[in-house]
Amino acid sequence: MSHMRCRLAFVALLPCVLIGTAFSEAETRSGRDLPEVDIFAYPWSAIGKLNNSVGGSCTCTAVKQDLVLTAAHCIFNRRTGRFLQPDSLHLLFGYRRGEYTTHARVTSYTLGPGYDPTNEMATISSDWVVLRLSEPLSAAIRPLVLLDRNPEVGMRLMTASYGGVRLHVMTADTNCLLVGELPGSVLEHDCRISRGSSGAPLLIIEKETAEIVGVQVAIGKRNGSEVMLAASARAIRAYLGPR
Numbered sequence: 001m002s003h004m005r006c007r008l009a010f011v012a013l014l015p016c017v018l019i020g021t022a023f024s025e026a027e028t029r030s031g032r033d034l035p036e037v038d039i040f041a042y043p044w045s046a047i048g049k050l051n052n053s054v055g056g057s058c059t060c061t062a063v064k065q066d067l068v069l070t071a072a073h074c075i076f077n078r079r080t081g082r083f084l085q086p087d088s089l090h091l092l093f094g095y096r097r098g099e100y101t102t103h104a105r106v107t108s109y110t111l112g113p114g115y116d117p118t119n120e121m122a123t124i125s126s127d128w129v130v131l132r133l134s135e136p137l138s139a140a141i142r143p144l145v146l147l148d149r150n151p152e153v154g155m156r157l158m159t160a161s162y163g164g165v166r167l168h169v170m171t172a173d174t175n176c177l178l179v180g181e182l183p184g185s186v187l188e189h190d191c192r193i194s195r196g197s198s199g200a201p202l203l204i205i206e207k208e209t210a211e212i213v214g215v216q217v218a219i220g221k222r223n224g225s226e227v228m229l230a231a232s233a234r235a236i237r238a239y240l241g242p243r
Contacts, residue, residue, distance in 0.1 A: 070199030
């Protein structure tokens with residue numbers, strides 16, 4: 001999957017922010033020192049690695065036994081200008097250094113409404129896709145749920161992904177914050193993410209249940225500082241219906 005160049009984004013929506021997807025050439029805070037997590041323990045067991053037929057990889061999350069959530073740009077081939085076919089997507093759970101416990105296949109998917117990869121900056125809040133699996137995941141994988149209320153600025157977040165210079169192990173930032181919510185249901189946060197982290201969930205845990213606050217979709221710049229952006233879970237929750 002080809003890399004995206006950063007451009008001035010959202011003249012009306014996000015002024016003064018330069019946006020690039022997490023496949024940007026420039027690594028951001030590579031995460032080399034982030035800790036590995038137990039890929040068989042909840043909630044990390046519900047997070048997987050998405051590989052596709054054109055050599056790209058992202059992070060994904062099981063939200064029901066037969067539905068998996070990731071960023072929409074992860075399944076778009078910029079060389080051909082087309083979305084990838086479902087059968088070219090491979091989801092690996094319990095993945096670590098080439099070994100995995102579950103290989104799931106995709107039969108169909110639903111894109112965030114209005115998402116346009118050729119006008120990505122104006123449709124970033126819809127940069128998500130729900131993948132329908134050919135078979136339900138094992139009961140050993142407990143899906144994560146989507147936050148059923150509006151997120152609060154300052155809430156503590158966690159995220160885990162197959163990103164940065166450690167694409168073959170899952171690492172996590174378990175101490176980050178929701179910085180703000182921008183117009184258009186776009187969340188700004190300070191979690192450490194990088195190439196390969198697209199599609200990773202932003203999480204909170206309450207009463208031993210992990211809830212998805214948003215889905216990582218882009219890395220930007222504002223006045224020289226990095227801006228981490230996620231699509232809010234609000235619209236995704238509306239598509240999935242009651243938990």
